[in-house]
Amino acid sequence: MFRSVGAIALMSFAGAALAQTAPAPTPAPTAPVAKDTKAINDLVNAVLPDDQAAMKAHVMFLASDAMRGREAGSPEYDIAAEYVAAQFYAAGLRPAGDDGGYLQKVPLVTYRAGDKGDLVVTRDGALPQRLVFGEDYVPGAHAGAASTAIDAPVVFVGFGIVAPQYKRDDYAGVDVKGKIVAYLGGAPSSFQSEERAHFSGGTTKAIYAQSRGAVGTILIQPRPLGNAVQGWDRPRVTWARPDGTGDSPGAPQLATISDIGAAKLFAGAKTPWESVLKRATNAEAKFKAEQLPGSLAVAVRTTFRQGMSSNVAGMIPGSDPKLGSDVVVLSAHLDHLGVRPDMKGDNIFNGAEDNAVGIASLIEEAKRFKASGKPPRRSVMFLAVTGEEKGLVGSDYFSKHPTVPINRIVADVNLDMPILSYRFEDMTVFGADRSTLGPIVSKAVATLGVTMSPDPDPAQGIFVRSDHYRFVQQGVPSVFLWPGQAGPGKAATAEFFAKRYHQPSDDLSQPIDWSQGIRFVDANYAIAREIADGDARPRWNKGDFFGLLYNGYGAK
Structure with missing residues (x-):
């Protein structure tokens, strides 16, 4: 999750991550703790049912030390992107990136103040x-x-x-x-x-x-x-x-x-x-x-360093003659924070929950569509984006350089850092009250015995702080899903933010309940299916602030 909210604010939210500016510094890591390698291996390699093992296997690869934190622009991120592309192919998705492939190249630039500048007041x-x-x-x-x-x-x-x-x-x-x-x-x-x-x-x-x-x-x-x-x-x-x-x-x-x-x-x-x-x-x-x-004379310089990364996009074509050209986007960010060379001990920010679990959910959800034997009426795009941790960069690039016409994208459902250390009883759906996606999500998750809960801490403005917001800014109704805080959820969420959020300890040594991962995939598949097969296109609630601001369908 993009960290512009700040560590203190996020911990407050947990007790109760679009940010559109550059990311704030990562919270100071907790002191490294000596690891019992055998105990960790026993935990990581424990036998699981096939569906849970399939989901966990994605995370084992993406959050491994070999991926060195999947920082956008790094060689390891590129390997992770190729892995996701291969999984999309295996799931039966058609390429939806550049030039008939799964990858959409995202040119990056790192910029910084080139000198101390000069400001002179004249009166x-x-x-x-x-x-x-x-x-x-x-x-x-x-x-x-x-x-x-x-x-x-x-x-x-x-x-x-x-x-x-x-x-x-x-x-x-x-x-x-x-x-x-x-x-x-x-x-x-x-x-x-x-x-x-x-x-x-x-x-x-x-x-x-x-x-x-x-x-x-x-x-x-x-x-x-x-x-x-x-x-x-x-x-x-x-x-x-x-x-x-x-x-x-x-x-x-x-x-x-x-x-x-x-x-x-x-x-x-x-x-x-x-x-x-x-x-x-x-x-x-x-x-x-x-x-x-008077007046102010300002002279500032900026230096630039070029880079390259990529989004990964795969598509299930819609089957309906009239609705098939509509596209429902399911998004999750693939990048994390990389490696911190100046840090002693474990300095790899593996990003297991944030957001290898989200990517694994995306892949397994794609497989559900194939296994159903029933193509969706609307097209469904599965989109793994880069640069979320840099400021929602990959999703911003895609929303402004979409590989399908932007006016055909009818919804985005975003998966970012689902915390799966407990049996969730509800789901928090940021943005649910702004469009007809709210009732659609509520209906879909109800079939699984899960309720939809309101934002537990609205003051944090989480709705504007993950990749779905870049679609909102293009007028697309969008929601962002988290396992909720009912029952054990509040304590589990607080524990994650206090000990693991943007830390090297967000790895596979932490307790993850993979049965809840399957429930999370079930919920998201039900939501995507409901949107893709519904008769009506999702629309903004009439008069909604963001719908009106970005000229979204249905807001006027």
Whole structure:
């Protein structure tokens, strides 16, 4: 699961992972524990019923040390992708990648700030004032250009949010065309949780700023820069454009400035910085947008390193003359975090639950369709994506470069990190209340004696933080499934996040109940079959925020 939620937030969610920005640092690994190799081998190689053994075998390969954590762009990831392609072939899926194959090449680019940048404030009647790296600012990294130089006025727009449904317009009364927008991070807690997650995103704010004509953005951090200084040149990953630069939606973020740097920008402003600072940590606060005195000259450089990875796509063609051209996508991410060379002891992040189990579920679900002897009425695509841990990169690339017409994709059902250490009694389906997929999923899982439960911690906005959200952004009704937290689920989920999430201990030495893996496959097959064979195309609920935002079918 994409880690932008943060370790503390995720542990809070467990006790109760689209994120659209670059991933936050991985939580500090727990101290390595000496392993009893024989005991582990006994556990891993224990005899299981055939169906459980088949599912486990995929995980044994994908989460083995030989795969070295399946980091996107690594040779080991490429081997894992070929393995999945071979399994798709064995399951009877037809190729749905590039050039008649199963693989869709995804060009990657790693980019980072190339130097410390240069920010200079100029005002009439005053000498230019150069801001201080590390104290006043850290530079941004612009995926879309190797060199960015802008000299323009700065307009403060509060939290940079325009949300008519909440009677909020932080741009009211100002013209930002050709100017730099400065904004505070976050969004009001009074917003619906998933909508709040959307409005909080830096990419959302950058896209809106660009739509108003802004040429760049600056994030105001109303405190010292702290860890942002240590990671000022950290690498970020996106998919590469033909010219070698990266996908870069919205106006570029030129820098992050501290409270000290903001005070210099606001010098002489109608609204004193001290007045803004008092309310800057309260996202409910509303500020009057205003152009700040003078102008800001910014020069930043970005360096790039090219890479390559791939998504894996296989298809069962639909049998219905009218519905067969519709495509139901079942997705799961294949990548994980790779190896951490600076870590002592076990430094391979195997990613068994996250997300080798999800990929194994996808493969076994494909085999169910073949074994049924009954082709679905709609086509069903099985999609293993790369770069989820880098920021939903592979799914973003696929959604913008689909191998089937995007207007024929009618739904996405996403499998990411199903925790299978307990007998689940319910399923949590993120996004179920936003489209007709909710009732469809509820009906399907009920046949297995499983109930559908609401999001146990809506404040985390999980709906926008896994690969299905890239389909949402193309207007496709989508859901994300997890075994629920009824009965033993809450404690088991909390234990996983506390001890194994994004740790080397997410491997096959942990207790996994493979009988629950089969139940999870059963549930997902029932869901996919119900969507694929239903008379009606899935549609957004009328008036749904995301459906309207992304012009989805049925929302208007």
